[in-house]
Amino acid sequence: MVHHTVPSQAQPEAPPHKFAFVDRALADHQQSQRWRSLYSITPLDAVCVLKNDRKLVNFSSNDYLGLSKHPALIAAAQDYTARYGTGSTASRLVTGTYDIHQQLEEKLAIACGREASLLFNSGFQANVSLLVSLLDSRSLVLCDRLIHNSLIQGILASKARFIRYAHNDLNHLEKLLRQAGDYSRVMIVTETVFSMNGDRSNVPALVNLAGIHNAILYLDDAHALGVLGEDGMGLAAHQTGVDIVVGTFGKAFGAFGAFVTCSTKLKDYLINCCGGFIYTTALPPSIIGAIAAALQLMPTLEPERQYLTQSAEYLRTQLHQLGYDTAGSTSQIVPLMVGDEGKTLRLCEWLEESGILAIAIRPPTVAAGTSRIRFALSSQHQREQIDYLVNAIGNWHE
């Protein structure tokens, strides 16, 4: 009699859980103390907020002129909504271009002393989609080591080769420009005011280098717009030789959205070739109204800008006296460099207990060992509030 042994049936291995990568990433963030979560605040006025029923003075907002609560912007947003509705109903190339979009673009171009301007739906979206449309896989990008994530995302998505030069080191940039080989185009990408350090680029020197090496110069003016330059229109306004300038309206303009200024020819190129412009619904009328009102106010806000500059200088001096480094800041963004992540978080907690809202900036937003509190001043902060902040920092002991 023949006995057949029944082969033991190997259990098929269970396929990996399809969201295992999510579990891994969340566990990583928790273990490395880099867990981020959302909490809600309610604005009370231009600088104060309610958090968990406590009133805090906000030192981390980008509303540098307090315009997000300005009656003229609120009235214009309401008026434009009443006249044009809540939505723009289509992309600009379909039926979303209202007269108010075009009028705003014309005024922005004039205010910045540039040939043309084109609206985008946010600074992040503008940087990603502009860079994708302006670069290709045979391009070379030379960018400052500290540029904003949106610029990096755009460069990566374009598949261009990119090299980061040491922060604000134009000798390094020049060396890289000299060594550049055979590329379809070379582009320099940097910010005018750096979002995490609050220091500035040397725009005329960048223009000079770009000119000598026939490179395209792309500047992100997000943190200078409204605060610096002629009539507050940024450090890249009225500068011949800068090819592309991105400004954002969610910061000193107190609204939302972004714009690019460039040549008329480049604007035509973007209208025809930039997916992030072509395939998205136009900014809503309320936002166009708020931006238009902010733009009209800009030339009148010189006293606010001067006061803001003085406040930042005052805060830096006080922090230096307490022994803190402020990362070369020369603008309304004043980082207090702590270094260690845990220590930075503990300082934030201490400040919050003292009635101050200030956010820790840590890796991966900034390099390991350079965690900081990024204070962002507003022209609406009173001197007593800044003194109160300095006092609270001075009273902090680990």
Ligand SMILES: Cc1ncc(COP(=O)(O)O)c(C=O)c1O
């Ligand atoms: C330098 C820079 N560019 C672009 C952006 C993105 O702008 P938005 O907030 O309008 O998307 C930011 C915002 O944090 C920024 O700091």
